Amino acid sequence: MKNVDDLIDSASELAARGLSRGEIADELNVSRETASWLVERAGGTAAPVEDEPSGGPQDVHVDWSNIGEAGARLNAIGVALADALREHSHDVDLIVGVEKAGVPLATAVSNELKTDLATYTPRKHQWEEGDIENLGGSFSRNFASVEDRECFVVDDTITSGTTISETVDAIREADGTPVACGVLVDKQGIADVGDVPLESLFQVIRVGNDD
Numbered sequence: 001m002k003n004v005d006d007l008i009d010s011a012s013e014l015a016a017r018g019l020s021r022g023e024i025a026d027e028l029n030v031s032r033e034t035a036s037w038l039v040e041r042a043g044g045t046a047a048p049v050e051d052e053p054s055g056g057p058q059d060v061h062v063d064w065s066n067i068g069e070a071g072a073r074l075n076a077i078g079v080a081l082a083d084a085l086r087e088h089s090h091d092v093d094l095i096v097g098v099e100k101a102g103v104p105l106a107t108a109v110s111n112e113l114k115t116d117l118a119t120y121t122p123r124k125h126q127w128e129e130g131d132i133e134n135l136g137g138s139f140s141r142n143f144a145s146v147e148d149r150e151c152f153v154v155d156d157t158i159t160s161g162t163t164i165s166e167t168v169d170a171i172r173e174a175d176g177t178p179v180a181c182g183v184l185v186d187k188q189g190i191a192d193v194g195d196v197p198l199e200s201l202f203q204v205i206r207v208g209n210d211d
Contacts, residue, residue, distance in 0.1 A: 007061060011035060012042030022124035029101070029157045029185075032124060034059040060204050062157050062185045068104060077201070078108020081182045084199040085109065085152045088180035094144055094151040096120055096178075098167050102155035105184060109154050116144040118151070120170060122163045137170055146176030153181040153193075158200070161188050168194045 007028060014024045025035035067073045085092075092115065097106025099121040110117045123137045139146065151171065155164055164181055171178045178196045186200035 008038050008041045011038035015039050015042070022122075023100075025124065025159075027100075029062040029064075029159065030059050031159045058206075059159070060187055060206070062187070062204070064156065064184060067184075068101070074104055075108050075111070077184065078105060079112050080201055081105065081154065081184070081199070082109045082112035084201070085154075085180050085182045086113070087199075088152075088197060089150065092150050092152050092179050094118060094146065094149045094176075096146060096151050096153045096167065096171060096176075098122060098153065098155040098163060099140075101157070102183075105156055106154035109152070109182065113152075115152075118144045118146050120167050122166050124163060137166060139170070139174065146171050146174045148175055150177045150179050153178055153196070154183070155181070156184045158183050158186045158188050158190065158198075161190060161193065164193050164198075168196050 007030075010028060011024055014027055015021075019027065021035045021039060022032055024039065025032045028035060028038070030038070067077055092113070094116045095106045095110040095113065096118045097103035097110075097120070099119055103119050106119070107117060119140045119142075121138050121140065153164065153167055153171070155167070158164055164183070168178045168181070178194075181193050181196055181198045183198070183200045185202045185204060186198065187204045189203050189205060190198055192198055
């Protein structure tokens, strides 16, 4: 089981490999703010945990590598997520996977539902610090187009909800129609994303006072 020191080491290693802080957040399934904190801790520039009133960022790390490292397990999760999404429509013929970790899940769901596959790279992958609004995401041309198509959106984890909201907006801007979203883990406990229903296999509910 990973502890905070393990996450700091992982963040340091990923930063040394040239990943942006947004990509590090994606790799570690934490918020952008938590990723920055971990990288700064690795460089010795962040305040020690004991000096921070809240004990560091209020976040939950989700490690689903035990699923991701085995194709059979990943396919089984894909079947479960596809079954949840199928409740919203039997006519959808496109799955949009959110890069990076959401794409293997989306592929498994696409295989189960026998649909086409599209992928979206969110703007956080370019993010280092400051305002993220000036950055842009993109759909890969190596996969299917979302234009004039109904689709399901698939990602691995919702941390703040910003990335999946961005994906839903991007699909609409590209003249596609998001019918429902599906994730492995939802840290926010949300029911919909921009009026698009959300299905999650697991919800993380924080219990207690953060003070």
